[in-house]
Amino acid sequence: MSKSIFITGASSGIGLATAKLFHDAGWQVAATMRDPKDAASWMTSDRCEVLACDVTDQGSLDAAVKETIAVFGKIDVAFANAGYGLNGPIEGVSEEQIHRQFDVNVYGVARTIKAVAPDMRAREDGLIITTSSIGGIIGMPLSPMYISTKHAVEGLIESARFEFAPFNIKLRLLQPGGIKTDFSRRSAEWADHPVYAEAITAGKKMSVDLLDAAPAPAKVAEVVLKMATDGKGRLRYLAKPGPYVAMYKYLPDRLWRWMIQMALRNAAKT
Template identity: 40%
Template sequence: MSNKKVILITGASSGMGKISAQDLIKAGHIVYCVARSVDKMQDLAQLGGHVMKMDVTNEADIESVVAKVMAEQGRIDVLWNNAGYGLYGPVEELSMEQVQAQFEVNVYGVARLTKAVLPHMRAKKAGLIINTTSMGGKIYTPLGAWYHASKHAMEGYSDCLRLEVAEFGIKVVVLEPGMIATGFNQGVNDNFSHASKNGPYKRLVNAYLRAMEKGMDGGSNPSVISNTILKIIDAKNPKTRYLVGQNGKLLVYMRRILGDKAFDRILMSQFK
C-alpha cells in the first residue's frame, strides 16, 4: 500500500489493542506490537506483525524497542499508547503501592514512551500520537478514584502535548472508549480484595460488584475501536478526540448538563 505507516502499539496482547493490531496488519501497515507477554501475541506475529516484549514501566525495555524500530524502519509514524488497566476499590483501603502502580502504567508509562519517540518524530517533522484515555477521563464512578484520576490526568497531558508538538508537524489524538467488551469488567472485579467485600465499605463494594457482574459481557464490540483507529490513522486532519463505544457519549453528555449532584444521584442509584 502506498500509505503504509510504521505503527507502534502498546498493550497489544489482548482486548482492543490486539484486535486493532490485527486489522492494521491486514490493512498493510508495518505494526510493532508490544506488551509484557510475548506468548499472547504469537498470532500477531503469524499475521506479519513485529512482536516484542515491553513493560511500559521499564526504561530499558522502552529504549530497546524504540531503537529496534528505528534501526529496522528508520521512522515511527504512529505511536498508540494503549496499555493500561483499572484499579478499583475504596480510597481508604487501597495501598499507596497500588496507587503508584496504577500511575506508573496509565500515566508515567505513556510519558516514558512518548519522550523516547518524540525526538524521532521531530526529526521527520511528522507523526501521530494516540493516547487511550476513557470516557472515565470525563466522568467518574464510586470506587474508581485512582483509575479515573489517571485517565483525567491523561486528558490534560494530551491537551498540553498537542499544543507543544504542533509546530513540528506532530498530531496528538485522544481515544476515549466507552464500554467495550474486552474483559475490562472482569479485571476490575478481580481487583477487589476479600477485605473490601467485608470491610466498612462492604455495602457499596458488593452492590458495585453485583452491577459489574450483570454487565460482565456488555459493551460494544472491540471492532468499534479498531475502525476508529483506522479512521484516525487515515485522516489528513484527525479530530482531537474520539469518544466511541457503548454509553460513552450518553454518560459524558449527562455529566456535562446535569451537574454534580444530579449525576451523583443517578450513579448511586445503580449501586443499591
C-alpha cells in the same frame, strides 16, 4: 513503504483488536506486550513484529522503539494503549497500589511519548494516540484511582500537543466507554475495605454486567484507524461512550449523582 504503527498493550482488548485491524489494512505493526508468549497466532506475519515491552521501564520502551525503527524504518503512529484499572474505595487502596496505577497509566504514557518523539521530531512527522476513557471526563463510584489517572492523561496530552506542534507531531485522545474486553476481570484490580464491603460487591457486579453488554473492542479499533487516517486536527475521539457522557453533560449534578447512586444500590440488591 507501508505505514507503521507501534502499539503498547497489544496482547489483548483494544490493543490486540487495533493491531489486527491495522495489519489487515496493510500497515506494518509493532505489537508490544510484557510477555511475547501472549502474542496472537497471526502475529507471525512478515508485517508484524512482536516485541517485549514494559511501559514501567523507560529502557524497555526505548529498546522496543529502536528495534521497530530498525525493522520498519520509522514509526508513523504510536498508540500508547497499555493500562489497567484499580478499583475500590480510596480508603482501601495501598500506597503501592496507587504508585503502580499511576506508573502504568500515566507515567507509562509519558515514557512512550519520550521514546517515540525523537525520531518523529527528526522527521517532523508523526501521530501519538493515547487511550484515555470516558473516565477522563466524568467520575464514577469505586474507581477514584483509575479515573484520576485518566484525568491526568487528558491534561498531559492536551498540554504536550503544544510543544510538539512545531515539529508536526500530532497528539490525540481516544475515549472509549464500556467495551467488551477482559478489563473488568484480568486487567482490573480491586482494593478492599470492610466498611465498603456491600458497595464493592455491587460495584463488581455492575462493572461485569456493563461490560458483558458492551460492544466488542473491534469497534474501538475502527475509531483508532479513523484517528490515524482522517487527517483532521481533532484532539478527542469518543468511542462508543453509551449514554453516560450525554447524561453527565446535560443532567443537573444532583440528578446525575442520584442516578448513579441508585444504580449502585440496585446492583447491591441483585
